[in-house]
Structure formats: structure tokens, C-alpha cells
Amino acid sequence: MSPVWYAAGLGVRRGWTELRQTFTTGQDVFGYALWTVLVMVPLFLAGDDPLKGAGISAGAFMLPSLLGMTLAFTGMTTTAQLLATEREDGTLLRAKAVPHGMVGHLVGKIVMVSGTALVSMALPFAAGVFLVDGVARQGGGALLTLVWVIPLGLLATLPIGAVIGSLVSSPRTVGLLMLPVMGLVVVSGIYFPLSELPEWLQTVAQIFPVYWLGLGLRAALLPSEAVAAEIGASWQHLETAGVLGAWAVAGLLLAPSVLRRMARRESGAAMAERRQKAMQRVG
Template sequence: MTTPPTGAHARSAARSVPRLPGVGRLALARTAFEVRVFFRERDAVVFVFAYPILMLAIFATVFGSDEELVPGSGVYFPQYFLPGMVATGVMLSSFQNLAISIAAERDDGTLKRLRSTPLPPTAYFLGKTGQVLVTAGVQTALLLGVAALAFDVPLPTEAGRWWTFAWVFVLGTAAGSVCGVAYSSVPRTGRSASPVVIPVVLVLQFVSGVFFQFNELPTWMQQLASVFPLKWMAQGMRSVFLPDEAAVLEPSGSWQHGPTAAVLVAWLVVGLVVGVRTFRWRRRDDG
């Protein structure tokens, strides 16, 4: 019968056990892994990256890239619809992508296996968020490049506008990510995830001024959209890519940067609280 090591032997044995890297390093490693996995799913990559570009091209073709939104406004249809496409692209990369992919990982047992490893849950969720930031950044860069080169949409030159773009983009991505994690517990199975998630995204796109001029939507629809973050992301992005004079096209007559930040932060907090309380590592029928 062997006796457990004591004293110096115990300290030596403890030192010989490799220490787990910090959460920051694990999150970076997990982000790199999640990005590789995302780009291996070619159908998802094509949809997430091509959808905003295709929708912008469709609207520019239907309404005319040389037609002004309002005669004399100097704002053309591709320029007006670009901010909404940037916002909906962020929503696709964050909310829709995470809600569907995490539900699938739960269904095939990936989450259950991860939970049994030393990987901290925080590193897993930070890895998902990092993947969203990378993919949303690439997607937005492609969209802006196509808008500028193919449709002559003028891009901002003032640093202040790019600062607004940065905080709206980061807050929108963060809010969409945590809400996607929280909503991933709604589908009962991985196969039902897409039918449960995509209709929600489509409805929000229609009521949030992505496909239509927002101030021309019915009042009740504007009020409904104001509850959700996509409307505020689109409005924040319009303040970046449209001239200051275009603020009169908003129902409030201004860009409302304060309410935009407040709503996005509120959804970020709500998503975190709901996600912490409802997130499941196992299927419903797995205990």
C-alpha cells in the first residue's frame, strides 16, 4: 500500500502538474478555433457574407442607384440602404449565427463534452464573441468595399463618424451575441433551430427600416421596432453614412445617439441576465 506524498514530495508533485493557461489566452485560442470552424461551413459563410451585399444590390437596382431618396436631399437609395445592410449583417453574424450554431452544438453533444473539460465557460463564450467580431468585421469591410466601388456610395472621412461607427458596431455586436446565446436555449433541437430563429430575424428586418424607409413605416411598426436593437443599430449607422441634414428623415428629427447607446447596452444586460439563467449545456432530454 502506497502512502500519499507529503511535505516536499507533495509540493514537487503539485509543481509538476501543468497549470491551465489564463482565461484571456484560452479565449484567444477558442476564438481562433471558432473562426476556423465557421469558415469550414461554406454554405453559412456564403450566406452570412453575401446576403447583405446581394440585398444592397437588389435595392440599388430596383430603386435606381442614381435616384435620390427625396428630391433635392442629395441622398441616393444605395447610400440610404447601406446602413441598414451593415446593421442586418451584424445581426446575422451575431444573433442568428450563435443562436443556431449553439443549439446545434447542444444537440450533437458538443456542449456536454466541453462542460466536462477544464475549459472555463467564460473562455467558451468569449471565443464565440471573438468569432462574431472577426466575421462581422470581415463582412462589413466587404459590404463597404462593394458599396463604394460598385454603387459610388461615399464613405465618411471625418474621424468622429468613424468613432460613432465603432461604438455602434461594438455595442451592436456584443448585444447581438449575448442575445443569440440566450435565445439558443429556445429551440428544442438543433434541427428546429433555423425555423425558430430565422423568422424572428426576418420580422425585425422588415419593421426596423432595413428594407424600407423607416419614417414611412406605420407608427405602430416604428414603436414596435424601437423596442429591439436592430432599429437602433440601423439608425446609428445612418448617422455615420448619411449627411447631417438627413436626420430630418428620422421620426424624431435627430440621430438620437444617447438612446441608441442606452438601448443597445440595455439589451446587452438583458441578454447576459437571461443567458446566465437559461443557458443549457445538455439537451432537454439529457437531464
């Protein structure tokens, strides 16, 4: 086995270890719990209000949408956040100092963020199905949609997150980026169908992966008559695959060079400087 593949294998183990660590670290467990609560709140508020013409409740519409949003959100912001943080605290520099350590680090990050995204989706899903009716009752065929939507969603969002994480100057900047992302979520047909928005906003929302992941998850988890609430009364599988695929390709084309450039500039001195800055902010 070539050393690169060997290091990639170590990366899988690394990612698994780091994912496991999140289950035994208070802060991370709290994070999972908080996220679950945050997803549950709108379901509670919307309750059983019927979504007009779709034969489902507003809550049933929201649950899969929020799961799709969770995937997009985790894929992008967690990746960006972790990368920026690990650049600042020296994790990346350590990876750079061992042979093919960067390969291991990157693979580890992919495994870890993907795992985190799945857990962050699974928890609200498990709680949500008891709260709202009509979700995930379609069985086999529809669930198969998940098999391609979720991996494609990860492919579409992780590289973008990696690019953002490489370009920002500090983890604090990623926090600032959350604001526009929140705005995007609001107009991405997560809390209410996109068809209720003015047409130009619909167009904007359809550029980004958040809408398509929401749509993909709804296609998988909602009864077929719920399609009435969607644009053109269609699940638009082809468009979903197309847009998410385009993001994946763009991200995968861009990420390696951006990551390499970021890694090349990593040095003890650069890190010491960032540490100094971060300390001043704390002190």
C-alpha cells in the first residue's frame, strides 16, 4: 500500500476517534443536545397547523427541511470552524510535521464532520418523528433518496467549508459568517415552502445547497401528496442532483489548491503570532 493510502487509512481512524471524543466531551454533548432542542422548538410552535393544499402539517414540512439544513450547516460551518481553529491552535502544524500527516488530517476531518452531521441529523429526527405525524412513513423507495442525497450533500458542503476555513484569518471570522448563513436559511424554504416567497428570492435561494438539501430530505421523508407545496409540484430530483453536484465539483476543484496554499504557509512563527493575538483578545 502506498504511504498516501496508508495515511488516508490512519485518517479514517483519526476521524472516528475524534467523533467518539465528541460523545464524551461535555461541551460537544451539550452542542448536540442544544441543536436538537433548537430544531424541536419550531416544530412545537408550528404544531399541527395544516400546510394548505399539501395534506401535511407545517411541523411535518419543517422536520425534514430542518434535517437538510442541519446537513448543510454542519458540512459548511463546522468544517470551516474546525479548520480555522486547528490552524490557530497548532493541530495543522503538527499534522504537517509528520509524513503525510496532512492527508491523515484531511481525511480525519471529513470522517469526523460527516459523522457529526449524521449524529446532528439523527437526534432531532428520532425526537421529531414522535412530535409530528406523517414523516418517514413511505418506506423503501423514498428512503433510497437519502442514500444519494446525504452523501452528495456532504460532498457539496464540506469542500466549501474547507475553502472558507482556509481563507478566514481566525475562528472568530467564521462566527461572523454565520449571520449571512442564517439569513440564507430563512429564505431557503426550511420553515415554510419556498413558493410563498417572491420569485427573485426563490431564485437566490435555489443557487445555494441549503434549499436543495431541504428539498431532498422532504422528498425522502414526506408522503407523496406533500409535493403539492413544492415549486412546480415536483421533487426535482434531477435539479437537486445537478445543483448539489455542481457545488461538489466546484468545491472539490477549489479546495485542494486552497488547502495546499494554506498548509504551505503554516509555520511555527505564523502560529505563535496568531496565538499572541488570540491571547490578547482573551486577556
